[in-house]
Amino acid sequence: xxxxxxxxxxxxxxxxxxxxxxxxxxxxxxxxxxxxxxxxxxxxxxxxxxxxxxxxxxxxxxxxxxxxxxxxxxxxxxxxxxxxxxxxxxxxx
Amino acid sequence: xxxxxxxxxxxxxxxxxxxxxxxxxxxxxxxxxxxxxxxxxxxxxxxxxxxxxxxxxxxxxxxxxxxxxxxxxxxxxxxxxxxxxxxxxxxxxxxxxxxxxxxxxxxxxxxxxxxxxxxxxxxxxxxxxxxxxxxxxxxxxxxxxxxxxxxxxxxxxxxxxxxxxxxxxxxxxxxxxxxxxxxxxxxxxxxxxxxxxxxxxxxxxxxxxxxxxxxxxxxxxxxxxxx
Numbered sequence: 001x002x003x004x005x006x007x008x009x010x011x012x013x014x015x016x017x018x019x020x021x022x023x024x025x026x027x028x029x030x031x032x033x034x035x036x037x038x039x040x041x042x043x044x045x046x047x048x049x050x051x052x053x054x055x056x057x058x059x060x061x062x063x064x065x066x067x068x069x070x071x072x073x074x075x076x077x078x079x080x081x082x083x084x085x086x087x088x089x090x091x092x093x
Numbered sequence: 094x095x096x097x098x099x100x101x102x103x104x105x106x107x108x109x110x111x112x113x114x115x116x117x118x119x120x121x122x123x124x125x126x127x128x129x130x131x132x133x134x135x136x137x138x139x140x141x142x143x144x145x146x147x148x149x150x151x152x153x154x155x156x157x158x159x160x161x162x163x164x165x166x167x168x169x170x171x172x173x174x175x176x177x178x179x180x181x182x183x184x185x186x187x188x189x190x191x192x193x194x195x196x197x198x199x200x201x202x203x204x205x206x207x208x209x210x211x212x213x214x215x216x217x218x219x220x221x222x223x224x225x226x227x228x229x230x231x232x233x234x235x236x237x238x239x240x241x242x243x244x245x246x247x248x249x250x251x252x253x254x255x256x257x258x259x260x261x262x263x264x265x266x267x268x269x270x271x272x273x274x275x276x277x278x279x280x281x282x283x284x285x286x287x288x289x290x291x292x293x294x295x296x297x298x299x300x301x302x303x304x305x306x307x308x309x310x311x312x313x314x315x316x317x318x319x320x
Contacts, residue, residue, distance in 0.1 A: 029198060
């Protein structure tokens, strides 16, 4: 019974995964530096490396739609700077 | 004249700025970011440093501080608001200034003296300034000014570029651009020219023995313009 209750509590939360990346037109010196290091390690077949940010947000919300809407707002207000970055929700669980 | 310097967790040029402001006659107050009300001020300064350890993006966390609402109200009513270095980054993150400061083009922290050419003197900051080319100090990892084409058009149409990186003679050349900023931009205004963001630190150039005095010119001139 205890386990059942715990499961029920857990199902009231959703974990949303979101990735923030630099827009294509924006230079990414970190990505370029990482690419150079990788090439120095003999990974010679790389064309480009772009670095981004990954967030997991656990949210007290049952509806996936509502949770994703909230995370979109978070991205637009804080997690991403839309002048230079795009965001994409890549998973909900 | 009353000034206020805002302190965020991780600010580290706040006291230098206070020393500079007081040296040239401002009555300054230090204001903690968690305060809600701004004291009566003729000038508000967001100082340099690494607010919130530059987490997420430089200036992004500080731009959501409690004091920011009062600062926005102050600036929207025409008050003089100046952001230096990290302060400039905070101003772009609050969207009081257009654009964003990206990581330096060559992935290095830059700490050196540079020359900047003042582009617009029809404002309280640079009106009647004695020299058009100033030697100032920069120290930043994210000073590469970037904006969209639409924003750039608006910036140019409204004469919002405050200063360019240049050489000693005041020539704006690619070689004198330390960090890859679009069009050598070192500082910009809002449309109304009461908000100024710039990467160089005038507060580090107020002593002829330690550094130079072009910062002194800036502060003396600013105070005179406010009188």
